[in-house]
Amino acid sequence: MSEQGESVATTQWPGAFWRALRRLAPPDGLLMKTTELACYECDGLPLYRKRPQAVVLPRTRDQVGAILALCARYGVPVVARGAGTGLSGGALPHPEGIVLSLARLNRILALDPGNRVARVEPGVRNIAISEAAAPYGLFYAPDPSSQIACTIGGNVAENAGGVHCLKYGLTTHNVLGLTFFTADGTLHEIGGPTAEGPLDLLALLIGSEGLLGVVVEVTVRLRRKPPAALALLAAFSSVEEAATSVSAVIEAGIVPAGLELMDTLALEGAQAYTGIPYPPGSVAVVLAEVDGDPEGVALDAEVLRAVFARCGAFALEEAEGEADRRRLWLGRKSAFPAMGRIAPDYYCMDGTIPRKALVPVLAGIAERAQAAGLRVANVFHAGDGNLHPLILYDAKAPGALERVERLGGEILDLCLAAGGTITGEHGVGVEKLDGMCAQFTAAELAAFHALKTAFDPDHLLNPGKAVPTPARCVGAGGLHVHGGRLPFAHLERF
Amino acid sequence: MVDCDQGEALAAFVRAAYEQDQALEIVGGGSRRHLGRTPQGATLALSGHRGIVAYEPSEFVVTVRAGTPLAELRAFLAASGQDTLAEIPQFAPASTVGGALAVGLTGPARPYTGSLRDSVLGLSILSGTGQALMFGGRVLKNVAGFDVSRLMIGAFGTLGVLLDVSLRTARVPEREEVIRWEMSWLEARARLRAWEGAYPLTGACYRQRTLYARFAGREARVAAACRALGGERDASGVLAALRDYALPDFSESASLWRVLVPPDAPLTDASATIGWAGAERFRVNAEEASVRAEAARDAGQVMAVWRRDRDAGPWARPGDASLTLMGRIKAALDPRGLLNRGRLYPDW
Incomplete structure (x- = not known):
């Protein structure tokens, strides 16, 4: 690095480490300049940013192994990274460590x-596997x-x-x-x-x-690939009816490929964003998709129509072809970026609860939101009870962020009290370390640490993430989005 | 149904054993006691720790104590028109939920309804120091903390004493039919593949030149499958017997091997009983070298369900690096190596 004036000059690691790293990395696979490092400072949760010492981009597994062995020899922390789309800060760099990007190991080795x-x-990108298959x-x-x-x-x-x-x-x-x-x-x-x-x-x-x-x-x-699929959109005049219909669908013995719920605020945002109207008077909608052989799909659809009608749906839309189904799903898939249309900032939660608790927990969220003077949009994976409450706010308003974080903590507490979990799919990362303390006992956290130590005795791999130290246990976390600038805003969100 | 929570007493027992460095053999119904290497240590009886902790039929989740007999659990669920989602082998009437989880076997329904570990949403254990720990939960999606729940399934009780577990349940199908056809394995394999997704297939096996396939679900769909596919109704109970490792040639065997291979792997022994659409092959009284060779050819695995030389263990000794890592995992949860000592490998 001595020959590059703009590289990070201060490092605690000896020159021998850097010389060895330069030998092991491909010629174009070691980034150390400030400008090169900038885009690795965060992942899909840009609230947290740290600059690593270097980013290494190996091309082969042998290089990965050699780089890890080298880092182990010098005690250098390593944060592995894929595309950096994670929503909980799991790929946040360690300021004293390197980022090990696996992005160039991108070959499909065999398809059988x-x-x-x-x-x-x-x-390899997730969708590239399905494309190849x-x-x-x-x-x-x-x-x-x-x-x-x-x-x-x-x-x-x-x-x-x-x-x-x-x-x-x-x-x-x-x-x-x-x-x-x-x-x-x-x-x-x-x-x-x-x-x-x-x-x-x-x-x-x-x-x-x-x-x-x-x-x-x-x-x-x-x-x-299932030969047939059908999507249904059921419109309800209350969130309670919509949430009740979700449980009723599962109780009817249907296993939908997807079962999602959107409330008024989410619908308002999605409609403004996509221009596709929902049935007038919709306070909440439930989206269901069933797939399988044509006969099974037809039978499932019959049950779904009956369940939605029984639960009070006042309008039902159906889509069979791929394009039609996509249109029906569009509002749901763009619901997150659409929030930018109705509020300057939002904060995304990710808890899972038992389905039977949907009605009381949604009511509890609404009640606490009102008490906090904040609006919350709900758009989520209702079928598996995975909530994504989006707390809308304006970061410029004094004290807003603190109120939002307090409400977020209350929402996670509601999820835990209902027998749920603090993260259904976004992971703990750095973001939900505090929530881990509420969900697990000190003995359970100690067991996680012991397992970590079994694999990585010196705690060099992604240190400080996913499992909190006992000392840390305070408060709650969430995904912060400012000015409607969602990281990877062009991606569909669920 | 008996409802008895012995969690506190069991924890005290394990804590005392830890202090005295006393190895423990964990015993539920005792029906799987002949599996794995010869047990060592004082008996830790789980059979009194039984009953349903929580059950919400609409959630399709039941939380049950480990000492509960499987038969009792299934009868309890049947009263609500449900059953466990995974097909769980029952070796004897006394077989418990905990024993089934510790050994981790899944019946012929596995390709269609998932493995036993797939249906575990969470569990609580006693660690080797006697600490009660809970992992996972009762909800379908949960990524908080390492997935210790799945790790416990199939570990032969070497990583923790199972206390209670939350299992996914499913509706009992309206109708169930087993149909058989005589045909070659190659044809049977092709049919099984073609039927997947097209008919409500929920289990199958191939044995003695006969394909047995089970269709279950809605009345109309099962009836349609029966009409379309022909064959003969089978009332021999072969799939249930395969699930419970109770086929006549199995129960009388000195060694029973499971060879796990990619489903397309060629058949090397015409006498094998084949499950999991080709991925699980049972070899009765076969020579170890021959089953290992069969597995090795297709990068597969071998498990001895039981064997003549019992102490050679159910699974082959892994490579040094893996064994070291596994030993460290064991030590993280059972630092003195007291739980089912020697059941899986000689030194732990």
Whole structure:
């Protein structure tokens, strides 16, 4: 770095480390200039920013292993990163460490339609797997909203879900094998043709937010594309009726591919954003999609119509073809960026509750919002009870952020009191460290730390994320969006 | 149904064992006691810790104590028209939920309704120091903390004493039919693949040149499948017997191997019983070398459900790096290596 005047000059790491790193990294794969580092300072949660010492972009798994071994030798923290679309600050750099970008390990290594599996490198984008599988009538099921950009490696780290996980499961249900390095640069291969084994290490790695290992290969399960699908939009004149219909759908024995709810504020924003009107008088709508063979879909649709009518739906829209279904879903998928039309800022929560608690928890949120003098829009994965309350506010108003954070904490408390969790799909990262203290006991957090230590004795991989130290346990967290500037605003959001 | 929470007493027992460095053999109904390596240590009986902790039929989740007999759980759920979502083997009437989870086997429905670990939403355990810990929850989506719940399933009780577990449930189907056809395995495999998604297939196996397929769900759809696919109704109970490892040749065998391979892997032994649409192959009394060779050819795995030389263990010893890592995980949850010592591997 001595030959580059604009590089980060102050570092505690010895010259020998940097010389070795330069040897190991590809010629164009070591970024140290301030300008180059800037875009790695945050992920999809830009409220938190830190500048790393360097960003390394290896091209091969051998390079990844050698870089990790080097960092272990010098005790340098490593933050692995895919596309950086995460919403909880999981890829926030460590100021004394390096960012290890896996984005260039982006090859689909094998696609086996007969056995319905694909072996891919971690930097392959989620949607690229389904695109490669499409000619065989197959797809990769987990579909996080950022799927055109996010990588499978990041999906593994976060145990990513998506709108279809109600029926097809999360990442953990769709990964059969992983190849990963532990912090000391040792390579491990886990999983197998049926993902069974004496200890389910896959379960630990998936959703571990980069704390346990660096994944260099993922074997994913592919599924047959359902031959038929149908989307329904049911309009209700109260949120209670809409929420009740969600439970009624599941109780009727239907497993929809997706089951979503939007309330008045969310509808208002979506309508302003897409220009597609909802049935006049809609206070809340429920969107349901069923897929499968045509006969099964027809039977499911019959049940759905009856359930929605019984629960008080005053209007029903249906869409069968791909384009029509897309149109019906558009308002839902653009609901997050659409919030920018009705408020300067919003703060996104991500709790999950049992479905039976939807009505009381939504009422509780409304009540507390009113008491706090704030508006909350609800647009979420109702079928699996995964709430995304969006607290609307104006950051320029004095004391607004503090009031929002207080309300956010109250909402997470409501989720926990209802028997739920502080994060359904966005992960803990740096954002929900405080919520972890409310959800887990000190002994449970200690068990997480012990597991972390089992994989990474010196705590070099993504240190300080996902599991709080006991000392830290105060307050609550959430996703802050300022001036309607959603990170990756062009991506659809769920 | 018996409702008895012995959590406190069990915790005190484990704490005392920890202080005295006393190894513990965890026993539920005892029906799986012959699986894994020879148990060591004082008996920790879970069979008194039983009953339903919580059940909301509309949520399709039940929280049940580990010592509850599976049969009791299923009868309890049946009263609400439900059953467990995963198909869980029941070795004997006394088989408990905890024992099933510890061994982690799933019946022939696995490709269609998921593995046993897929249906675990959360659980609580006693660590090897006697601390009560809860992981996961009762909701479908939960990414807070490492997924310790799934880790427990199939670990033979070496990582924690299971206290209670939240399991996904499903509706009991309106109608269920098992149909059989005589055909080659290659044809059977092609049919199973073609039927997936097109018919309400919920389980299948291939054995003795016969394909047995179970269709279950709505009356109309099962009837349609029966009409369209022909074959003969089968009332032999072969799929239920396969689920419970109770097929006649299985129960009389000295060694029963599960060979887990990609479903397309060629068949090497015509006498194998095949489940999971080709991915799970049972070899009765086969030579170890031959099953290992079969698995190795397609990067598969072998599990001995039971075997003549019991102490060779259910799973092969992994490579040094993996074994070291697994040993550290074990130590994180059971620092003195007291829980089901030696059940999975000689040194832990």
